Amino acid sequence: MKVLLPAPDAYHLLREAIVAGRFHPNERLVEAAVATKLGVGRTAVRAALVRLDQEGLVTLEPNRGARVRLITDREALEIEEVRASIEGLLAYRAATRVTPQALRELHQVMMEMRMRADGGDSLGYSELNARFHQLIWVAADHPTASRLAGGLKSQAIRFQYGTIFRPGRQERSLREHEAIFGALKAHDAAGAEAAMREHLAEVLDTLQWAIEAHHRAPNWAAEL
Amino acid sequence: MKVLLPAPDAYHLLREAIVAGRFHPNERLVEAAVATKLGVGRTAVRAALVRLDQEGLVTLEPNRGARVRLITDREALEIEEVRASIEGLLAYRAATRVTPQALRELHQVMMEMRMRADGGDSLGYSELNARFHQLIWVAADHPTASRLAGGLKSQAIRFQYGTIFRPGRQERSLREHEAIFGALKAHDAAGAEAAMREHLAEVLDTLQWAIEAHHRAPNWAAEL
DNA sequence: ACAAACGGGATTGTCGACATTATTGACGAT
DNA sequence: ATCGTCAATAATGTCGACAATCCCGTTTGT
Numbered sequence: 001m002k003v004l005l006p007a008p009d010a011y012h013l014l015r016e017a018i019v020a021g022r023f024h025p026n027e028r029l030v031e032a033a034v035a036t037k038l039g040v041g042r043t044a045v046r047a048a049l050v051r052l053d054q055e056g057l058v059t060l061e062p063n064r065g066a067r068v069r070l071i072t073d074r075e076a077l078e079i080e081e082v083r084a085s086i087e088g089l090l091a092y093r094a095a096t097r098v099t100p101q102a103l104r105e106l107h108q109v110m111m112e113m114r115m116r117a118d119g120g121d122s123l124g125y126s127e128l129n130a131r132f133h134q135l136i137w138v139a140a141d142h143p144t145a146s147r148l149a150g151g152l153k154s155q156a157i158r159f160q161y162g163t164i165f166r167p168g169r170q171e172r173s174l175r176e177h178e179a180i181f182g183a184l185k186a187h188d189a190a191g192a193e194a195a196m197r198e199h200l201a202e203v204l205d206t207l208q209w210a211i212e213a214h215h216r217a218p219n220w221a222a223e224l
Numbered sequence: 225m226k227v228l229l230p231a232p233d234a235y236h237l238l239r240e241a242i243v244a245g246r247f248h249p250n251e252r253l254v255e256a257a258v259a260t261k262l263g264v265g266r267t268a269v270r271a272a273l274v275r276l277d278q279e280g281l282v283t284l285e286p287n288r289g290a291r292v293r294l295i296t297d298r299e300a301l302e303i304e305e306v307r308a309s310i311e312g313l314l315a316y317r318a319a320t321r322v323t324p325q326a327l328r329e330l331h332q333v334m335m336e337m338r339m340r341a342d343g344g345d346s347l348g349y350s351e352l353n354a355r356f357h358q359l360i361w362v363a364a365d366h367p368t369a370s371r372l373a374g375g376l377k378s379q380a381i382r383f384q385y386g387t388i389f390r391p392g393r394q395e396r397s398l399r400e401h402e403a404i405f406g407a408l409k410a411h412d413a414a415g416a417e418a419a420m421r422e423h424l425a426e427v428l429d430t431l432q433w434a435i436e437a438h439h440r441a442p443n444w445a446a447e448l
Numbered sequence: 449a450c451a452a453a454c455g456g457g458a459t460t461g462t463c464g465a466c467a468t469t470a471t472t473g474a475c476g477a478t
Numbered sequence: 479a480t481c482g483t484c485a486a487t488a489a490t491g492t493c494g495a496c497a498a499t500c501c502c503g504t505t506t507g508t
Binding site: 047050078079 | 270274275278279299302305306309310312368372
């Protein structure tokens with residue numbers, strides 16, 4: 001695998017802390033405090049905040065400092081919608097470019113997903129799910145779309161928590177992945193795009209379900 | 225119209241200069257030089273460069289400074305592909321949300337586009353074209369998608385130059401816009417998405433044509 | 449003649465200090 | 479009691495200076 005981990009500069013440290021949910025939503029990020037906490041200078045923190053603002057993980061108001069961005073329910077759904085579009089494109093392209101090697105990897109990831117699903121390992125399943133999509137991204141050979149999709153995913157990641165608890169979701173998800181895989185294997189571009197869109201429409205639906213469930217019982221996931 | 229022009233800080237100044245093509249591709253952006261040229265401090269320039277790097281308009285290599293990003297032909301095509309996906313989504317949503325007021329504005333813009341096309345005013349046509357799409361964006365009421373589409377557009381804007389010279393393009397473009405408008409007016413979401421995708425597929429094709437033409441005769445548009 | 453080490457000049461990265469701006473709470477007038 | 483004023487405080491924005499790094503032409507050694 002080619003993923004070399006990034007050097008621990010202020011940007012990556014802070015980013016990791018945010019997407020890992022180690023700050024409260026809407027929490028103020030005081031430059032000096034963050035700087036000492038991360039063990040870097042205030043300058044570096046400023047630069048990091050600018051980047052994270054542009055990236056949508058932080059809001060940066062002039063003269064009023066930075067806050068970790070509170071992604072609204074609505075925005076989470078919007079993000080998922082856009083992601084569906086872009087990943088549809090990626091699947092389309094991947095279908096005509098995917099190598100036998102990549103197909104083997106995809107197949108293997110899928111098998112393992114099934115195992116984790118049967119074993120009730122939701123966390124492992126999520127990770128493999130991400131891996132599955134990433135494999136499609138590299139097969140699509142479309143850096144622009146991949147970059148955007150990755151950025152979107154990092155913003156909405158906090159919301160994916162709730163989606164696990166939907167009954168029967170994993171089995172269904174598994175079948176959707178199989179459909180995508182089948183289209184890729186057959187080099188059926190339109191089919192792959194359709195399958196991917198359908199899959200992400202389901203994810204969107206589940207996300208909506210999770211948000212509503214959260215509104216009915218806003219206790220779990222309130223902390224952190 | 226609601227577009228209040230941004231305060232002239234270093235970021236907006238520099239950004240405007242870049243998208244207007246006032247720098248050579250791949251030109252080095254020395255912080256001190258840019259600072260004096262824009263009449264701001266080096267700190268502000270640094271912040272601006274970070275944002276522009278994240279935005280994809282400049283590349284920022286550690287200890288090696290910033291350059292205006294040279295968008296390759298391939299990347300321009302990639303950007304247009306992704307834009308087609310996202311604007312397809314926007315058209316889809318706009319179809320069910322567009323107000324009679326917005327429809328009137330769209331219609332008026334279209335009429336004026338026809339006039340400019342007949343009058344041979346390519347520049348005016350381009351501006352109206354951008355306006356047409358923006359109207360759809362606000363009708364779609366989808367900030368996330370609009371933001372991404374806008375960012376992509378600004379990156380590829382340099383390439384849109386050549387597309388003007390394709391014979392018969394404007395008439396065809398006009399018909400495509402009419403198709404989009406018709407679907408919006410009928411509140412036909414799937415039709416609007418399809419029309420928009422078809423339109424942008426044509427744009428993509430024209431872009432490819434322009435790039436090839438440019439390779440055959442790389443003299444015009446070489447300067448600036 | 450060629451490659452590697454060297455060094456000057458230019459540019460970026462970082463730090464501390466200071467000016468500028470928001471926020472908070474107390475105080476006082478109506 | 480309520481609102482407005484004002485000072486105190488805290489945080490951000492900006493600047494200048496210095497250190498670290500890179501680039502490139504020159505020297506040096508074989």
